[in-house]
Amino acid sequence: xxxxxxxxxxxxxxxxxxxxxxxxxxxxxxxxxxxxxxxxxxxxxxxxxxxxxxxxxxxxxxxxxxxxxxxxxxxxxxxxxxxxxxxxxxxxxxxxxxxxxxxxxxxxxxxxxxxxxxxxxxxxxxxxxxxxxxxxxxxxxxxxxxxxxxxxxxxxxxxxxxxxxxxxxxxxxxxxxxxxxxxxxxxxxxxxxxxxxxxxxxxxxxxxxxxxxxxxxxxxxxxxxxxxxxxxxxxxxxxxxxxxxxxxxxxxxxxxxxxxxxxxxxxxxxxxxxxxxxxxxxxxxxxxxxxxxxx
Numbered sequence: 203x204x205x206x207x208x209x210x211x212x213x214x215x216x217x218x219x220x221x222x223x224x225x226x227x228x229x230x231x232x233x234x235x236x237x238x239x240x241x242x243x244x245x246x247x248x249x250x251x252x253x254x255x256x257x258x259x260x261x262x263x264x265x266x267x268x269x270x271x272x273x274x275x276x277x278x279x280x281x282x283x284x285x286x287x288x289x290x291x292x293x294x295x296x297x298x299x300x301x302x303x304x305x306x307x308x309x310x311x312x313x314x315x316x317x318x319x320x321x322x323x324x325x326x327x328x329x330x331x332x333x334x335x336x337x338x339x340x341x342x343x344x345x346x347x348x349x350x351x352x353x354x355x356x357x358x359x360x361x362x363x364x365x366x367x368x369x370x371x372x373x374x375x376x377x378x379x380x381x382x383x384x385x386x387x388x389x390x391x392x393x394x395x396x397x398x399x400x401x402x403x404x405x406x407x408x409x410x411x412x413x414x415x416x417x418x419x420x421x422x423x424x425x426x427x428x429x430x431x432x433x434x435x436x437x438x439x440x441x442x443x444x445x446x447x448x449x450x451x452x453x454x455x456x457x458x459x460x461x462x463x464x465x466x467x468x469x470x471x472x473x474x475x476x477x478x479x480x481x482x483x484x485x486x487x488x489x490x491x492x493x494x495x496x497x
Contacts, residue, residue, distance in 0.1 A: 206376040207393055208403075217292045220404065224297065224356075228379035229405030231397050232289065235360060240280055241400045244425060245362055247278035248324045252423070257328065265413065267331035274322035274425065275452070275460065276444040282456055284360060285319055285427055293404060294356035294429035316432035316465040319456075320355070323438070324362070326423045327370040331416045336375070336387040340407030343434045347383050347408055355407025357428040359395070365424070367394040370416035372403060372424070379408040432465050450485050457485065 209223050213234035223230040236244070251271040258264040274281045285291070294317055301314040338345075340354040365371035373392035387410035394414055395403040405411065407428070416422055428437070440460045449457055457463065464471040464480045471478040484490045 208374060208376055208395055210397075213289070215289070217289060217296060220289060220293045221296045224293065224404060224406060227376045228409035229374055229376065229395075229403060229411075231395060231401060231403050233397065233401045235287070235289070235358075235402035236284060236400050238400060240283065241362070243280040244278065244284070244360070245423075247280055248274075248362060248423065248425065251277060252324055252326050263335060263337075265327065265331050265334065267328040267416070268413070269324075269326040269328070269421075271324040272322060272438055273443045274324060274427070275319070275440070275456065276448050281322065281425070281427075282452060284358075284425065285322070285459070286453070286456065290356075290358050290402075290404065290427075291317075291429065297353055297356050297406070298429065298431055300352045313466060315352075315467065316469075317429045317459070318432040318434075318436060318461055319440075319459040320428045320430035320434070321437040322425075322427045324423065324425050325413070326421045327413055327416045328421045329416050329419055331370060331413070333373070333389060333415045334413035336373070336389065336392070336410045336412045338378075338408055338410055339428065342437050343430075345407065347379075347381065352431070353379075353406050353408060354434060355428050355430045357405055357407060357426060359403045359405075360425040360427075361397050361399050361401050361403075362423040362425055363421070364399050365395060365397045365401075365422060366418070367396060367414065368416075369418040369420065369422040370414035371396050371422070373412050373414045374403070374405060375410040378410040379406045381410075429459075432461075433467070433469055436461060446485075446491060454482065457482065 208231050210231040252269050255269045298317050299314040301312050303312050345354045371394040375391045462481045472481050
Protein backbone atom coordinates (compact mmCIF):
# COMPACT_ATOMS: atom_id res chain seq x y z
CA UNK A 203 0.00 0.00 0.00
CA UNK A 204 1.25 3.47 -0.84
CA UNK A 205 1.77 5.16 2.54
CA UNK A 206 2.36 8.86 2.97
CA UNK A 207 5.53 9.79 4.82
CA UNK A 208 5.60 12.02 7.86
CA UNK A 209 6.51 15.62 7.14
CA UNK A 210 9.32 17.37 9.02
CA UNK A 211 9.28 20.99 10.15
CA UNK A 212 12.07 22.95 11.82
CA UNK A 213 12.05 23.90 15.46
CA UNK A 214 11.40 27.53 14.53
CA UNK A 215 8.21 26.71 12.61
CA UNK A 216 5.09 28.60 13.62
CA UNK A 217 2.25 27.01 15.56
CA UNK A 218 -0.01 27.62 12.57
CA UNK A 219 2.34 25.61 10.33
CA UNK A 220 2.48 22.74 12.82
CA UNK A 221 -1.29 22.70 13.26
CA UNK A 222 -1.86 22.70 9.49
CA UNK A 223 0.34 19.63 8.95
CA UNK A 224 -1.09 17.77 11.95
CA UNK A 225 -4.66 18.36 10.82
CA UNK A 226 -3.73 17.03 7.38
CA UNK A 227 -1.51 14.06 8.29
CA UNK A 228 -2.28 13.38 11.94
CA UNK A 229 1.33 13.98 13.00
CA UNK A 230 4.55 15.83 12.21
CA UNK A 231 8.23 15.58 13.12
CA UNK A 232 9.85 18.72 14.55
CA UNK A 233 13.62 18.83 14.10
CA UNK A 234 15.64 20.46 16.90
CA UNK A 235 12.57 20.57 19.12
CA UNK A 236 14.78 21.07 22.18
CA UNK A 237 18.27 22.51 22.53
CA UNK A 238 21.38 20.39 23.00
CA UNK A 239 21.67 21.69 26.58
CA UNK A 240 18.08 20.67 27.35
CA UNK A 241 18.71 17.28 25.78
CA UNK A 242 21.78 16.71 27.96
CA UNK A 243 19.86 17.68 31.09
CA UNK A 244 16.92 15.44 30.20
CA UNK A 245 19.20 12.52 29.42
CA UNK A 246 20.89 12.85 32.80
CA UNK A 247 17.57 13.12 34.66
CA UNK A 248 15.93 10.19 32.88
CA UNK A 249 18.95 7.89 32.97
CA UNK A 250 18.95 8.13 36.77
CA UNK A 251 15.54 6.44 36.89
CA UNK A 252 15.67 4.27 33.77
CA UNK A 253 18.89 2.60 34.89
CA UNK A 254 17.20 1.60 38.16
CA UNK A 255 13.96 0.40 36.54
CA UNK A 256 13.42 -3.21 35.47
CA UNK A 257 11.89 -4.10 32.12
CA UNK A 258 8.17 -4.74 31.97
CA UNK A 259 6.44 -8.09 32.33
CA UNK A 260 3.64 -7.55 29.79
CA UNK A 261 4.63 -9.43 26.61
CA UNK A 262 1.75 -7.99 24.57
CA UNK A 263 1.59 -4.20 24.98
CA UNK A 264 4.11 -2.73 27.42
CA UNK A 265 6.97 -5.02 26.36
CA UNK A 266 9.35 -7.30 28.21
CA UNK A 267 12.46 -5.56 26.87
CA UNK A 268 11.12 -2.06 27.52
CA UNK A 269 11.64 0.20 30.53
CA UNK A 270 8.99 2.78 31.44
CA UNK A 271 9.30 5.57 34.01
CA UNK A 272 6.45 7.96 34.87
CA UNK A 273 6.04 10.83 37.40
CA UNK A 274 8.40 12.81 35.17
CA UNK A 275 7.16 16.25 36.27
CA UNK A 276 7.86 15.26 39.86
CA UNK A 277 11.36 14.11 38.97
CA UNK A 278 12.77 16.61 36.47
CA UNK A 279 12.72 20.41 36.29
CA UNK A 280 13.84 20.18 32.69
CA UNK A 281 10.79 18.08 31.84
CA UNK A 282 8.61 20.95 33.07
CA UNK A 283 10.26 23.18 30.47
CA UNK A 284 9.52 20.60 27.77
CA UNK A 285 5.87 20.33 28.79
CA UNK A 286 5.57 24.12 28.57
CA UNK A 287 7.39 24.33 25.23
CA UNK A 288 5.26 26.84 23.28
CA UNK A 289 5.30 24.77 20.10
CA UNK A 290 3.86 21.81 22.01
CA UNK A 291 1.39 23.44 24.37
CA UNK A 292 0.18 26.11 21.93
CA UNK A 293 -0.36 23.48 19.24
CA UNK A 294 -2.34 21.41 21.74
CA UNK A 295 -4.44 24.44 22.66
CA UNK A 296 -5.09 25.34 19.02
CA UNK A 297 -6.29 21.81 18.21
CA UNK A 298 -8.09 20.84 21.42
CA UNK A 299 -9.68 24.05 22.62
CA UNK A 300 -12.43 24.18 19.99
CA UNK A 301 -15.06 26.58 21.32
CA UNK A 302 -18.76 25.83 21.57
CA UNK A 303 -21.83 27.72 22.76
CA UNK A 304 -23.90 27.08 25.87
CA UNK A 305 -26.98 28.74 27.32
CA UNK A 306 -26.77 30.19 30.83
CA UNK A 307 -30.25 31.50 31.42
CA UNK A 308 -30.96 33.91 28.59
CA UNK A 309 -27.28 34.39 27.78
CA UNK A 310 -25.65 32.38 24.99
CA UNK A 311 -21.98 32.11 25.95
CA UNK A 312 -19.03 30.89 23.92
CA UNK A 313 -16.81 28.57 25.94
CA UNK A 314 -13.73 26.51 25.17
CA UNK A 315 -12.58 23.43 27.09
CA UNK A 316 -9.40 23.51 29.15
CA UNK A 317 -6.52 21.09 28.63
CA UNK A 318 -4.54 19.01 31.10
CA UNK A 319 -1.22 17.19 31.11
CA UNK A 320 -2.55 13.65 31.09
CA UNK A 321 0.58 11.48 30.98
CA UNK A 322 4.36 11.80 31.22
CA UNK A 323 6.54 8.77 30.58
CA UNK A 324 10.10 7.94 29.57
CA UNK A 325 10.12 4.85 27.35
CA UNK A 326 13.31 2.94 26.61
CA UNK A 327 12.97 0.13 24.07
CA UNK A 328 15.80 -2.37 24.50
CA UNK A 329 17.44 -4.65 21.93
CA UNK A 330 15.23 -7.59 21.05
CA UNK A 331 11.94 -5.86 21.79
CA UNK A 332 9.34 -6.67 19.12
CA UNK A 333 6.65 -4.50 17.59
CA UNK A 334 4.04 -2.95 19.86
CA UNK A 335 0.43 -3.52 18.74
CA UNK A 336 -0.94 -0.56 16.78
CA UNK A 337 -3.39 1.53 18.78
CA UNK A 338 -4.97 4.95 19.24
CA UNK A 339 -4.10 6.68 22.51
CA UNK A 340 -7.52 8.31 22.81
CA UNK A 341 -8.89 4.80 23.28
CA UNK A 342 -8.23 5.33 27.01
CA UNK A 343 -11.35 7.53 26.95
CA UNK A 344 -13.21 5.27 24.49
CA UNK A 345 -13.20 8.16 22.03
CA UNK A 346 -15.18 7.23 18.93
CA UNK A 347 -14.36 8.13 15.35
CA UNK A 348 -15.64 10.07 13.56
CA UNK A 349 -18.51 10.66 15.99
CA UNK A 350 -16.95 13.62 17.80
CA UNK A 351 -16.27 17.01 16.29
CA UNK A 352 -13.15 17.51 18.40
CA UNK A 353 -9.89 15.69 19.14
CA UNK A 354 -9.23 14.36 22.63
CA UNK A 355 -5.41 14.38 22.74
CA UNK A 356 -2.23 15.94 21.31
CA UNK A 357 0.92 14.01 22.19
CA UNK A 358 4.66 14.49 21.86
CA UNK A 359 7.50 11.97 21.75
CA UNK A 360 10.86 13.66 22.28
CA UNK A 361 13.80 11.64 20.94
CA UNK A 362 16.34 11.35 23.76
CA UNK A 363 18.44 9.09 21.53
CA UNK A 364 18.31 8.92 17.74
CA UNK A 365 15.17 7.20 16.45
CA UNK A 366 15.83 4.87 13.51
CA UNK A 367 13.81 2.12 11.89
CA UNK A 368 16.41 -0.38 13.10
CA UNK A 369 16.29 0.63 16.78
CA UNK A 370 12.51 0.84 17.16
CA UNK A 371 11.40 4.30 16.07
CA UNK A 372 7.71 4.89 16.75
CA UNK A 373 5.65 3.62 13.82
CA UNK A 374 2.79 5.81 12.61
CA UNK A 375 0.00 5.55 10.04
CA UNK A 376 -0.30 9.06 8.56
CA UNK A 377 -3.89 9.99 7.82
CA UNK A 378 -5.37 7.37 10.16
CA UNK A 379 -6.92 10.11 12.29
CA UNK A 380 -9.58 10.33 9.58
CA UNK A 381 -10.51 6.63 9.74
CA UNK A 382 -13.64 5.31 11.37
CA UNK A 383 -13.51 2.65 14.07
CA UNK A 384 -14.32 -0.22 11.73
CA UNK A 385 -11.04 -0.07 9.82
CA UNK A 386 -8.26 -2.22 11.26
CA UNK A 387 -4.69 -0.85 11.16
CA UNK A 388 -1.87 -2.97 9.73
CA UNK A 389 1.90 -2.74 10.15
CA UNK A 390 2.26 -2.55 6.36
CA UNK A 391 0.58 0.87 6.48
CA UNK A 392 3.01 2.32 9.05
CA UNK A 393 6.07 4.49 8.56
CA UNK A 394 8.88 4.94 11.12
CA UNK A 395 9.20 8.33 12.81
CA UNK A 396 12.94 8.51 12.21
CA UNK A 397 14.56 11.56 13.80
CA UNK A 398 17.70 12.78 15.52
CA UNK A 399 17.99 13.11 19.28
CA UNK A 400 16.45 16.42 20.34
CA UNK A 401 13.76 16.23 17.67
CA UNK A 402 10.16 15.31 18.42
CA UNK A 403 7.08 13.68 16.96
CA UNK A 404 3.78 15.49 17.59
CA UNK A 405 0.62 13.53 16.81
CA UNK A 406 -3.08 13.28 17.53
CA UNK A 407 -4.63 10.77 19.91
CA UNK A 408 -6.72 9.50 16.99
CA UNK A 409 -3.66 8.37 15.00
CA UNK A 410 -2.74 4.68 14.92
CA UNK A 411 0.83 4.12 16.06
CA UNK A 412 3.04 1.78 18.08
CA UNK A 413 6.59 1.26 19.24
CA UNK A 414 8.88 -0.22 16.62
CA UNK A 415 10.96 -3.39 16.94
CA UNK A 416 14.50 -2.80 18.19
CA UNK A 417 16.81 -4.88 16.00
CA UNK A 418 19.92 -2.93 17.01
CA UNK A 419 22.43 -3.50 19.80
CA UNK A 420 21.52 -0.34 21.75
CA UNK A 421 18.38 0.93 23.49
CA UNK A 422 16.12 3.62 22.01
CA UNK A 423 14.95 6.22 24.51
CA UNK A 424 12.11 8.71 24.21
CA UNK A 425 10.09 11.01 26.47
CA UNK A 426 6.37 11.20 25.79
CA UNK A 427 3.80 13.63 27.17
CA UNK A 428 0.19 14.24 26.22
CA UNK A 429 -2.29 17.06 26.60
CA UNK A 430 -5.91 15.91 26.86
CA UNK A 431 -9.21 17.71 27.12
CA UNK A 432 -9.54 18.62 30.79
CA UNK A 433 -13.00 17.08 31.16
CA UNK A 434 -11.52 13.61 30.57
CA UNK A 435 -9.90 11.60 33.34
CA UNK A 436 -6.13 11.92 33.60
CA UNK A 437 -4.29 8.86 32.29
CA UNK A 438 -1.57 9.27 34.92
CA UNK A 439 -2.81 10.05 38.44
CA UNK A 440 -0.67 13.08 39.30
CA UNK A 441 -2.65 13.74 42.49
CA UNK A 442 -1.25 10.56 44.03
CA UNK A 443 2.15 10.34 42.34
CA UNK A 444 3.49 13.89 42.82
CA UNK A 445 3.95 15.08 46.44
CA UNK A 446 2.22 18.31 47.43
CA UNK A 447 5.51 20.00 48.28
CA UNK A 448 6.77 19.28 44.76
CA UNK A 449 3.53 20.64 43.27
CA UNK A 450 3.97 23.83 45.30
CA UNK A 451 7.41 24.32 43.68
CA UNK A 452 6.02 24.21 40.14
CA UNK A 453 4.90 27.22 38.08
CA UNK A 454 1.21 28.04 38.54
CA UNK A 455 0.54 27.16 34.90
CA UNK A 456 1.97 23.68 35.37
CA UNK A 457 0.00 23.23 38.60
CA UNK A 458 -3.20 23.88 36.69
CA UNK A 459 -2.16 21.61 33.85
CA UNK A 460 -1.71 18.81 36.41
CA UNK A 461 -5.29 19.33 37.61
CA UNK A 462 -4.73 21.80 40.44
CA UNK A 463 -7.27 24.32 39.21
CA UNK A 464 -10.95 24.70 38.42
CA UNK A 465 -11.79 24.77 34.72
CA UNK A 466 -13.68 27.50 32.91
CA UNK A 467 -16.64 25.11 32.91
CA UNK A 468 -16.46 24.73 36.72
CA UNK A 469 -14.96 21.26 36.81
CA UNK A 470 -12.58 20.50 39.66
CA UNK A 471 -13.61 23.04 42.29
CA UNK A 472 -13.16 22.37 46.01
CA UNK A 473 -15.28 23.51 48.94
CA UNK A 474 -13.52 25.95 51.29
CA UNK A 475 -15.52 27.55 54.12
CA UNK A 476 -18.78 26.69 52.39
CA UNK A 477 -17.72 28.21 49.06
CA UNK A 478 -16.85 26.67 45.68
CA UNK A 479 -13.20 27.68 45.32
CA UNK A 480 -10.23 27.11 43.04
CA UNK A 481 -7.82 24.33 44.20
CA UNK A 482 -4.97 26.79 43.69
CA UNK A 483 -6.05 28.32 47.00
CA UNK A 484 -5.33 25.03 48.76
CA UNK A 485 -1.71 25.09 47.64
CA UNK A 486 -1.28 28.39 49.45
CA UNK A 487 -2.65 27.03 52.72
CA UNK A 488 0.14 25.59 54.94
CA UNK A 489 -2.35 23.43 56.83
CA UNK A 490 -3.23 21.53 53.63
CA UNK A 491 -0.91 18.53 53.48
CA UNK A 492 -2.32 16.06 50.98
CA UNK A 493 -5.54 15.11 49.17
CA UNK A 494 -8.14 13.37 51.29
CA UNK A 495 -6.80 14.59 54.65
CA UNK A 496 -8.56 17.91 54.67
CA UNK A 497 -7.11 21.26 55.66
